[in-house]
Amino acid sequence: MIRQDSLGDGIALVVFDSEGAVNTLGAQDNVDFAALIERLLADESIKGIVLTSEKRDFLAGGDLDQLRRVATPDDAIAIVTPFLKALRRLETGGKPVVAALNGTALGGGFELALACHRRIAADVPSARFGLPEVTLGLMPGGGGTQRLPRLIGIAAAAPLLLEGRRLKPAEALKAGIIDAVVPPEQLREAAKAWALANPNAVQPFDVKGYKLPGFAPQSAEGRMFFMGSWTRLHKRSANCDLASEAILQVLHHGLERSLDAGIAIETRHFARLAASPDAKAKIRTLFVGTTEARAMKMRPKDVPASRPARVAVIGGGVMGRGIAYVAAQAGLTVELIDVSDEMAEKARDAIAKSAARDAARGRLRGGSPDDVTGRIQASAAYDGIAEADIVVEAVFERADLKREVLTKAATAARPGTPIASNTSSIPITELAAAIPDPACMIGLHFFSPVERMPLVEVIRTADTSDTTLARALDFLKAVDKTPVVVRDGLGFFTSRVVTTYSSETMNLLAEGVAPQLIDNAAINAGFTLGPVSLCDMVTMPLLKDIFASMRGDGNRVADRGSVARETVEKLAAAGRVGKVKGNGVYTYDGELRDPWDGLAACLGTTPSPLDETTVRERLLYVQSLEAIRTLEEGIVTRPIDGDLAAVLGWGYPAHLGGVFSYVDRIGSGEFARRADDYAARFGGRFAVPAMLRDMARDNRKFHEL
Numbered sequence: 001m002i003r004q005d006s007l008g009d010g011i012a013l014v015v016f017d018s019e020g021a022v023n024t025l026g027a028q029d030n031v032d033f034a035a036l037i038e039r040l041l042a043d044e045s046i047k048g049i050v051l052t053s054e055k056r057d058f059l060a061g062g063d064l065d066q067l068r069r070v071a072t073p074d075d076a077i078a079i080v081t082p083f084l085k086a087l088r089r090l091e092t093g094g095k096p097v098v099a100a101l102n103g104t105a106l107g108g109g110f111e112l113a114l115a116c117h118r119r120i121a122a123d124v125p126s127a128r129f130g131l132p133e134v135t136l137g138l139m140p141g142g143g144g145t146q147r148l149p150r151l152i153g154i155a156a157a158a159p160l161l162l163e164g165r166r167l168k169p170a171e172a173l174k175a176g177i178i179d180a181v182v183p184p185e186q187l188r189e190a191a192k193a194w195a196l197a198n199p200n201a202v203q204p205f206d207v208k209g210y211k212l213p214g215f216a217p218q219s220a221e222g223r224m225f226f227m228g229s230w231t232r233l234h235k236r237s238a239n240c241d242l243a244s245e246a247i248l249q250v251l252h253h254g255l256e257r258s259l260d261a262g263i264a265i266e267t268r269h270f271a272r273l274a275a276s277p278d279a280k281a282k283i284r285t286l287f288v289g290t291t292e293a294r295a296m297k298m299r300p301k302d303v304p305a306s307r308p309a310r311v312a313v314i315g316g317g318v319m320g321r322g323i324a325y326v327a328a329q330a331g332l333t334v335e336l337i338d339v340s341d342e343m344a345e346k347a348r349d350a351i352a353k354s355a356a357r358d359a360a361r362g363r364l365r366g367g368s369p370d371d372v373t374g375r376i377q378a379s380a381a382y383d384g385i386a387e388a389d390i391v392v393e394a395v396f397e398r399a400d401l402k403r404e405v406l407t408k409a410a411t412a413a414r415p416g417t418p419i420a421s422n423t424s425s426i427p428i429t430e431l432a433a434a435i436p437d438p439a440c441m442i443g444l445h446f447f448s449p450v451e452r453m454p455l456v457e458v459i460r461t462a463d464t465s466d467t468t469l470a471r472a473l474d475f476l477k478a479v480d481k482t483p484v485v486v487r488d489g490l491g492f493f494t495s496r497v498v499t500t501y502s503s504e505t506m507n508l509l510a511e512g513v514a515p516q517l518i519d520n521a522a523i524n525a526g527f528t529l530g531p532v533s534l535c536d537m538v539t540m541p542l543l544k545d546i547f548a549s550m551r552g553d554g555n556r557v558a559d560r561g562s563v564a565r566e567t568v569e570k571l572a573a574a575g576r577v578g579k580v581k582g583n584g585v586y587t588y589d590g591e592l593r594d595p596w597d598g599l600a601a602c603l604g605t606t607p608s609p610l611d612e613t614t615v616r617e618r619l620l621y622v623q624s625l626e627a628i629r630t631l632e633e634g635i636v637t638r639p640i641d642g643d644l645a646a647v648l649g650w651g652y653p654a655h656l657g658g659v660f661s662y663v664d665r666i667g668s669g670e671f672a673r674r675a676d677d678y679a680a681r682f683g684g685r686f687a688v689p690a691m692l693r694d695m696a697r698d699n700r701k702f703h704e705l
Contacts, residue, residue, distance in 0.1 A: 002032055004040070007192045010047035012040050017054035025108050026063035027079045034086035041093040048195030049090070051116065052100040052188065057127070059109025062141070068283045068705055073271035080141045080270070083108070084263060087115035087143055096201035100191040102184065104128045106166065110177075111142030114151070117201035118194050119177070121169045122184040129172040132164035134243045136287055137279035137655060141270035145250045146262040150205040152176045153214030154251060155225065161247050162229075205259055217252050226252055240526035240655050242278050246270075277665055281657025284703060289644035290482055296473050298485045303470035308332060308478055312388035312413075314405055316347025316378070319422055320394035322450025325351045328375040329366035329451075330479045335384035336376050344378035351376060354451070385412035390475045392444060394422040402426065403434035410435035418468045418475075420444040425495040425549050428488045429461045438463035442472050445492065446481075447649055454482040455648035461488040484645045487635050490552045493642060496630060497659060498650040499550045500622040500685070502543060503564035505531040507682070510567045512605035513615060515585050515595050521616040526653025531619065536584030540572040558626050561683020567603060574602045620662055621675055621686060623652070627659035628689045639702040660702040663692070672696035 005013040014036065016023040025033070040046050053059065062079075070076045090097045099105070099113035101121040110129055113119045121127060131144045139145065140161070149157035156175065159165060172178045182190045195201075204210060215221040226248065233244050246269040254262030273279050309332060313324045316338035324334045328351070338344040355369035366372050377384060385391055391409045395401055402421060410419055419440050421431050432441035443459025456476055460469055469485070476483045486493045508518050509532070519530025535543055547565045550556075571585065576596065578584040586593040600606070627642050636642045643658020656662045663671045672688045673696075679686035688696075695701075 002029065002036060004036060007050060007188060009192070009196060010045060011192045011195050012043075012046045012049050013188070014040075014049060014051045015054050016052070016059055021055070022057055022060040023053055023055055023109070024060050024063045025083065026066045027082075029063075030079065030081075030083040030086070034082040034089075037086045037089050037093070041089060041095060046095065047199060048096040048098070048192075050098045050100050050188065050191040050195060051112065052191070053102050055103070057103035058099075058101045058105040059107075059112060060104065061107025061109050061133075064136070064283050064287055067138075067274055068280050070274050073268075073275045076141070076271040076274035077267060080267065083142055084267065087112065088260070088263075090115050091117075091203050091206060096195040096198045098191040098195050100187050101127070101129070101178065102187055106130055107133055107140070108142045111140055111144040111147070113178075114144060114147040115142075115203075117198065117203065118179050118191070120180045120182060120187065120191050120194065121172065121178045122187045123169055123181050124184060125168070127169050128166035129169070129177060130160055130164065130166040132166060134162060134241075134247060135164040135282075137243050137276070137282035138273050139243050139247050139250070139266070139270055141267065141274070143259075143263045143266065145247060145266050146254050146259055147203075147205075148177065149251060149255055150210075150212060150259065153212065154217070154222065154255065155214050158225075158229065158251065161251070162233075162244050212255060217255050236528075238524045238526070240524075240653060242276060242655070243273055246273055278655040280705070281661045281665070282654055284705060285640065285643045285647055285657045285661065286654060289640045290648075292640070293482045293484060293644060294477075296477060296483070298483070299473045300466035300470045303467050306389070306471050306474045308389035308471070308475045310335070310388050311475065312337065312385045312391045312409070313394060314338075314391065314409060315394035315396075315422075316344055316350075317394065317396070318448060319446060319450060320392075321347050321351050321354075322448065323392055323394055323422065323446055324376055325354060325372075326451055326479045326481075328372045329364065331366055332375065332478065334376045335388060336378045337382060337384075338378070338380060340380045341378075344380055348373065348376050348378040358451075382408055382412040385409055385417075386414060388413065388417060390418045390420065390471060392420045392422055394446075397423060397426070399426050399430060402431055406431055406434040406441075410437070410440070416440060416467070418442055418471045420472060422446050425491045425546070427490060428459045429463070432461055432463060439465040440468050442468050443488070443492065444472060444476070445494065453648070454480075455645060456481045456483050457492055457494050457645060457649065458483045458485045459488050459492050460485060482644070482648060484636075484641045486630075486641070486645075487633075487637075489630075489633065489635050491550050493627075493630050493636050494645050494649045495546075496550065496558075496635070497623050497626045497642075497646065499546060500558050500626045501531055501619060501650070502535055502538070503547065503558070503562055504619055504622045504685075505535055506564035506567040507562055508608075508610075508615060508618065509585065509599070510563045510603055510605065511610070512600065512603075512608040513610050514607070515599070517610075517612060518615055518619075521612045522619055524612070525616050525620060526655055528651055532585050533579075535568075536579045536586055539578035539580060540568055540576055540584065544568050544572055557629065557687055558622070558685050560685045560687065562685055570602055574598070576602075617674065618678060618682065618686075620656075621671075621678060624659045624663050624671070625675060625686060625689065625692075628663070628692050631660075632689055632691045664701045664703055667699055668692060668695040668701065669697075669699040 097116045098118040099116040131140050169181045250266045254265045311327045312335040314337045324336045352373045355372045358364040428443040432438040445457035447453035515532040522530045582588040639660035646652035646658040675688050
């Protein structure tokens, strides 16, 4: 809902107050807003206009649920056209317009602010400002690519547009994208005062003689800027980031022309992106999926909410330190336990260094480095576990060691305290046998580096109680993580599926496919790192252990026709370790590398005739097929959870949406047909699961939208 009010003295107040928790702008909202602006401009008693919100935040942007339903570019154009006309009328209507930003303004909400003559923000620490559309496969569609650089220049605007940065009030003020920051209680009066003091306000780019700040697109500096930007984009995304490509094109071509002509160019590209499968996949997974996960909709509703204050973390290695660090930043008291007081103190010292580094970069939460590390008590004693609200074990990935530690932890903990294991593959049911009450046992699979990776895979056993699950999720909410809940089983979801990616890499090497071709096929699909390079980073000895741990009873469909274990064993036996030793599948000289010249002799191969398309599809198909098997078995219960885990967990290409979304993109019928062909040519691991076979009969999808 958009309503009109008054601040007095002829200053109209336009208040956004949509249904729901945040303000968004849908098609009808845009029409209503345009009509309201026309009425205000026509009313001679109104001297100026202030825009604000009744909610905590200003405007979150367009209605993404509505936008992801568009079928054609024309559908998208129909949604934004009234909004675009309203913004231009605001700028040129002859009355001062002020955006009174009481909280966060993102996307279309910030584009509305950019069309105002003045942007005044309330000094609210949680507020963020920016144009993050690119992170969802979109670009600004309300003139943002044209107004922002006309205000602050191309060089300053490009990172905000291409990276989707969200700035705090002080950062936004320094960047020049807002004009003033005032105490919240003074916001509306400050906006009114400015409007009264500037009756003839106009946008700087509407003034005769205006010149673009910094450089123009066709200047020598501009040509160098765009040449470098295209090169960096191609290196980063290998032509898989359509949104960033469109933004660069619109910046280049739109800023050579008038504002209206530039906006027309922007609209065409925005509409094309909005109707694209890439944007729909990203919105579904990264917006809908993440929103649902962080809303904790999977949390048992009959368990009262808890607020953890103290956590015990056992293990001072990379993972344990990371978990302790994020908990301390969230304000929790942390008992960090290691094998000795000395080792525990070393772990705490390492956290202190991370805190100092992050503080210098402006990334530290929870106070100063001393505040954060001061919340961590490091020792070898288990006594402090008695006060903990949750215990997280994060010792070396060895079942017997974990069971020993879990037994000691459960003995020291209060009855009913959740006991979590940070394991990537060991079945939680096996570990639960080490504690007196298996109902308290749960898996919390964090990803490295913990402080930067948002995903946590939550593993529930048949015995895990609703209370344990709820309290574990409450802990993850406190430390600002995105949970995906799965059922227990070998490798759970993430490790089980991603292992097929590494395994197929080894199968391709064993067939004589060049490592560069394998890496390029994955990178061109949208992975940031090729799988051969990834295997070299993991190291052959560790990869050998991973493959052995994922073998299970030896009858897994994913292993049919696979020679991955034998291949990595040959490499390990030949003394090939990985990048850390400079001698994996590649031979390294610093950052330079070449395929090992003894690879073919070691594996007994001749050059393969496989093309890049087949290699790419094999790498993607094995992941989707294994993911479907986990859905059949009930390891995951919703495809969107698997998609979110794939994108956030192991860097599956976001523009493909995830392992289930990829099947939808191909079509279940065509996907099954190609999988049958690959099964006949390359092995039974490509066998079509019964669920997919059934879906293929009438080409059903995993996702309706």
